[in-house]
Amino acid sequence: MADQQQVYPVPDEWKRRAKVDAEGYETLYGRSIADPGSFWLEQARRLDWIKRPEIAGDWSFDESDFHINWFTDGKLNVAANCIDRHLASRGAAPAIIWEPDDPNEPARRYAYLELHQEVCRFANVLKAEGVEKGDRVTIYMPMIPEAAFAVLACARIGAIHSVVFAGFSPEALAGRITDCDSEFCITADEGRRGGKRIPLKANVDAAADRAPALKKVIVVQATGGDVAMKEGRDVWYHHVAESVSDDCPAEVMGAEDPLFILYTSGSTGKPKGVLHTSGGYLLWASLTHELAFDYKEGEIFWCAADIGWITGHSYILYGPLANGATTVMYEGVPNWPDASRIWQIVDKHQVNTLYTAPTALRALMAEGDQPVKATSRASLRLLGTVGEPINPQAWRWYYDVVGDGRCPVIDTWWQTETGGHMIAPLPGAHDLKPGSAVKPMPGVDPQIVDADGNVLPGATEGNLVIAKSWPGQMRTVWNDHDRFFQTYFSTYPGKYFTSDGCRRDEDGYYWITGRVDDVINVSGHRMGTAEIESALVLHEKVAEAAVVGRPHDVKGQGIYAYVTLNSGVHPSDELRDTLKQWVRKEIGPIATPDALQFAPSLPKTRSGKIMRRILRKIAEGDTSSLGDTSTLADPSVVDHLVANRVA
Ligand code: 6R9
Numbered sequence: 117m118a119d120q121q122q123v124y125p126v127p128d129e130w131k132r133r134a135k136v137d138a139e140g141y142e143t144l145y146g147r148s149i150a151d152p153g154s155f156w157l158e159q160a161r162r163l164d165w166i167k168r169p170e171i172a173g174d175w176s177f178d179e180s181d182f183h184i185n186w187f188t189d190g191k192l193n194v195a196a197n198c199i200d201r202h203l204a205s206r207g208a209a210p211a212i213i214w215e216p217d218d219p220n221e222p223a224r225r226y227a228y229l230e231l232h233q234e235v236c237r238f239a240n241v242l243k244a245e246g247v248e249k250g251d252r253v254t255i256y257m258p259m260i261p262e263a264a265f266a267v268l269a270c271a272r273i274g275a276i277h278s279v280v281f282a283g284f285s286p287e288a289l290a291g292r293i294t295d296c297d298s299e300f301c302i303t304a305d306e307g308r309r310g311g312k313r314i315p316l317k318a319n320v321d322a323a324a325d326r327a328p329a330l331k332k333v334i335v336v337q338a339t340g341g342d343v344a345m346k347e348g349r350d351v352w353y354h355h356v357a358e359s360v361s362d363d364c365p366a367e368v369m370g371a372e373d374p375l376f377i378l379y380t381s382g383s384t385g386k387p388k389g390v391l392h393t394s395g396g397y398l399l400w401a402s403l404t405h406e407l408a409f410d411y412k413e414g415e416i417f418w419c420a421a422d423i424g425w426i427t428g429h430s431y432i433l434y435g436p437l438a439n440g441a442t443t444v445m446y447e448g449v450p451n452w453p454d455a456s457r458i459w460q461i462v463d464k465h466q467v468n469t470l471y472t473a474p475t476a477l478r479a480l481m482a483e484g485d486q487p488v489k490a491t492s493r494a495s496l497r498l499l500g501t502v503g504e505p506i507n508p509q510a511w512r513w514y515y516d517v518v519g520d521g522r523c524p525v526i527d528t529w530w531q532t533e534t535g536g537h538m539i540a541p542l543p544g545a546h547d548l549k550p551g552s553a554v555k556p557m558p559g560v561d562p563q564i565v566d567a568d569g570n571v572l573p574g575a576t577e578g579n580l581v582i583a584k585s586w587p588g589q590m591r592t593v594w595n596d597h598d599r600f601f602q603t604y605f606s607t608y609p610g611k612y613f614t615s616d617g618c619r620r621d622e623d624g625y626y627w628i629t630g631r632v633d634d635v636i637n638v639s640g641h642r643m644g645t646a647e648i649e650s651a652l653v654l655h656e657k658v659a660e661a662a663v664v665g666r667p668h669d670v671k672g673q674g675i676y677a678y679v680t681l682n683s684g685v686h687p688s689d690e691l692r693d694t695l696k697q698w699v700r701k702e703i704g705p706i707a708t709p710d711a712l713q714f715a716p717s718l719p720k721t722r723s724g725k726i727m728r729r730i731l732r733k734i735a736e737g738d739t740s741s742l743g744d745t746s747t748l749a750d751p752s753v754v755d756h757l758v759a760n761r762v763a
Contacts, residue, residue: 136407149561152173154172155172167189169395177611182605186372191370193272193394195235195269202440207229209228211230211443212225212261213225213465214445234362236363240361241356244359245300245334245356250374252277252297254292258304258316258447259422260338264432266336271375276375278296279423282316285319286319289319289323292389293327294329295386298329305317305343308447311453317335320333334356369394376429380426380642382603383615402434403558404435405431408500409526410542417444418467450476455487456487456490469498472502473639489517496522496523500528508550511550528553539556555625557586563581565608566579567579577618577619577629579613579617616631637672647703648703648707651698651707654698655695657685657695658682658695659683666735674711678715716753720750742754
């Protein structure tokens with residue numbers, strides 16, 4: 117509790133220079149809620165429209181009339197907003213600074229003019245290979261500039277990109293290609309991370325065997341590594357690029373035309389294809405980037421995420437580029453070649469704002485202060501975090517050690533589904549409390565409800581819902597509009613349910629307490645326990661599996677799997693390793709269980725439901741308070757599990 121009462125006022129000097137102060141926030145927020153129509157039409161002016169919209173939000177969360185549209189009558193092109201409109205005023209300014217994995221290799225810089233050429237050329241390559249408006253294009257790329265060009269090239273010609281994180285396995289990639297019926301895939305020969313190489317093209321080859329929809333693979337040469345090319349299906353990007361022009365007109369798109377699909381995990385079933393559209397999404401990415409990061413012309417902005425996640429979409433690419441910022445893109449990992457790398461990059465590129473995940477901070481914090489103190493970091497002005505709740509200890513380390521007590525730390529809460537920040541401090545407007553995401557962004561109407569949906573006023577705790585639509589909201593689950601409604605709007609009718617728990621304190625500050633569904637958060641990566649369970653039961657020796665999260669010092673949560681083997685199969689350490697590797701192969705390294713316990717049977721209710729509450733407690737080692745086990749079909753199961761718990 118002491119932690120939660122500690123307030124860090126933003127220094128006066130900092131506030132004076134900020135774009136929005138406390139009064140400014142109140143005015144902005146008040147208008148956004150009282151008169152959303154005119155507020156959003158005015159905000160829409162921050163984009164460059166081919167046809168300016170006259171309608172703002174047109175939506176209903178009610179089942180009988182369910183629809184979500186923003187700026188429907190507007191026309192624009194997202195890539196032209198991120199590039200072309202900056203050419204006259206800042207064509208020579210750097211758009212992207214790329215830092216390679218290996219610090220001894222040169223960084224690359226692309227001015228807006230160069231970005232324009234690269235994206236146009238990429239767009240013409242896509243066209244030459246048959247990509248048309250509305251086609252789905254899977255992008256499975258390392259963190260190299262060509263990944264950014266590919267994404268923006270899709271936006272330029274109106275193709276729908278689906279970026280798949282390069283750490284996902286061929287199986288996971290194939291599932292995503294098939295779900296959205298994507299005929300095109302852009303990849304690279306290999307990726308590089310922390311000095312290691314990742315066989316991306318070989319992974320695509322393996323995925324293609326299970327993804328019959330795939331017709332064409334465009335391969336960017338990144339490392340020069342040896343890869344097999346399949347005649348008629350695979351082409352080298354640089355071969356096709358030789359014969360195309362570096363000018364490509366931007367397609368005229370409706371504001372509600374799809375921009376991208378991004379797969380994310382839910383509490384049940386396969387990952388969902390979250391669909392974002394053009395106008396509302398870009399407006400949201402651009403507005404939140406400017407407000408939360410107090411972005412000012414000429415600043416260097418570094419979001420140290422991967423473009424395979426929504427954070428990379430909104431805050432490496434779309435938000436900063438829409439605002440004409442210089443965005444840093446880093447190929448590697450935070451702690452390679454050593455624990456000082458992030459801070460060296462900050463100094464090297466004179467980064468003003470750094471945005472990263474609590475898990476990275478906890479890992480670096482464990483290396484002590486020296487690797488940080490060995491660098492200057494004088495260019496830093498603002499620090500941000502995203503992806504999971506930040507523990508106050510990590511927050512203070514970020515503030516005191518990394519920021520030398522000079523830079524506000526903003527904790528930003530949002531989701532793949534929300535497109536951009538939903539609850540986050542505006543650093544010039546709000547004093548900070550370590551661990552709190554502070555206040556809603558303009559237009560965001562958060563409510564805390566109890567299990568029955570009653571709205572709880574004042575200082576309280578419960579489930580977080582959002583009562584009004586906002587422009588950056590996802591529009592559907594690809595190919596499954598019913599699942600969209602059921603997942604987000606059926607639990608609390610008329611409201612968007614976030615699946616996060618939340619507390620509001622006496623000052624009206626919001627504190628996200630974590631997921632209330634079966635989604636776990638491992639190193640800031642969101643994962644459905646059901647997905648890991650499905651992967652485990654695919655193995656021929658496994659009869660049943662139940663997966664829960666348990667607290668982990670660095671990762672936030674670790675993965676704990678309970679596995680029941682088929683009869684006649686005997687548990688062994690070797691089989692345990694095999695099964696962990698199996699999950700790694702099925703989904704990817706981020707899904708590898710930290711602990712795997714063999715369980716002759718799982719605790720179930722008489723109606724056959726697995727009692728996850730009990731499994732969570734056992735995994736945590738909290739076995740003294742297992743609660744009421746009398747409803748179990750066979751209470752003795754629990755004793756066996758407790759006795760054989762994996763520490
Ligand atoms: C942007 C992103 C979304 C889930 C979300 C919540 C957790 C994200 C957070 C946070 C506490 C924060 N989350 N930011 N929890 N404080 N600042 O991470 O999207 O990958 O879809 O994850 O992450 O549980 O529901 P996504």
